[in-house]
Amino acid sequence: MTEKQNSRPWLLDVDKVTVKLAGREVLADATLQVARGEFLGLIGPNGAGKTTLLRSILGIVPISGGRISVAGVSGKASIDRIGYVPQRHEFAWDYPINIHDTVLGGRTRQIGMFRSAKDADYEAVAQALEKVQLANLADRPIGELSGGQRQRVLVARALAGAPDLLLLDEPFTGLDMPSWELLLSLFEDLTNGGVSIVMSTHNLPEAMDICDRVALLRRSIRAVGTPEDLLQPPMVTTWMETFEVHRKSPLLKSVGIDTQMAAAEETAQ
Known part of the structure; x- marks a missing residue:
């Protein structure tokens, strides 16, 4: 166990999860646990099921077997504890909206449908923008942003919901070094504060260098351990x-x- 795992309960518990898409079994009996405050890297070849596993944890992709819980609860109650940073190309950057309102969208569950944001919501957005160093650009349209700025917006949007678990899908792909270092420092601060992070990545050396533990995935979890173990x-x-x-x-x-x-x-x- 790493120092962060020692004597800490599992925050995320994926127990024998199976997922079938279009009649094909994408995940089979996938089992994975993540401790509170742990940074876990999820690696595997293309088509291994990394994004599917993240989306299953989010409740976007239904599971056909097994169980997923966060902080001991499953279903909608667990989803409310999760923040998700998708791959940049999945977001509609041509939508006419500024940075502030994009990040405010991360408070949708707290605000509720057809309700107005309150002071606590605006404060959460302000704090998230400060963390990613975009507070001074809050009014800028998202269509005018660089790749690094877009990634930081997505991270801020996820953080605005004050998650216990943060899921990252290829967060460092295509970033310049200043943006890479800023986000890595932020992720370290988050885990030190007790937030758990699961990061899917194709950059294997990167995962082995920055993560507390790494999981090898190909339809199921083939191995999980510290980089030294693996x-x-x-x-x-x-x-x-x-x-x-x-x-x-x-x-x-x-x-x-x-x-x-x-x-x-x-x-x-």
Whole structure:
């Protein structure tokens, strides 16, 4: 266990979740737990089910088996505790709205349908914009923003709802280094404050470098552990099976796996 996990209860509990889409089983008996204040990376090949798992936790994609709970509750009560940052291309950036009102949209559950925002809602938006350093641009139309600014808007929108669990779908893709560092620092502050984060990413070295634990996903969770755990020689086969690569694949080297050591260990056995 990492220091953050030690003696802490699970905030997110995904128990044997199965999802079928268009008659195809996308997830099968996926099981994953995330501690309060933990930063977990979710990695796997294209089509492995990463985004589907995130959307299942959100309740957007129905599950056909298993159970998902957040802070011990499931269903709508659990969804109210979650913030979600989708991939940037999924958002309608040509919509005529400014940054402030976009972030205010993250308070929809708290405000309620057809009701007006209250002082507490505007204060939550102001705090979220401060965290992503966009308070001075609150009136700017979202269509005029750079890629890094757009990502920060999406993060602020999720934070406005004061979530216990933050789900990130490829949050660092295409960002310049200043935006990358700003968001990483913010995510570290959030986890230190007790917010749990699950991040889906295709950047394997990045996940191994910044996450407390990493989960390998291919229809089901193949392995989960600290980056150090997953770099041990016995894990080579699991990486190969998850990503369908050979032992000499650059992918294994990119995450820091010593394939020669692994081969020597197998020979010794």
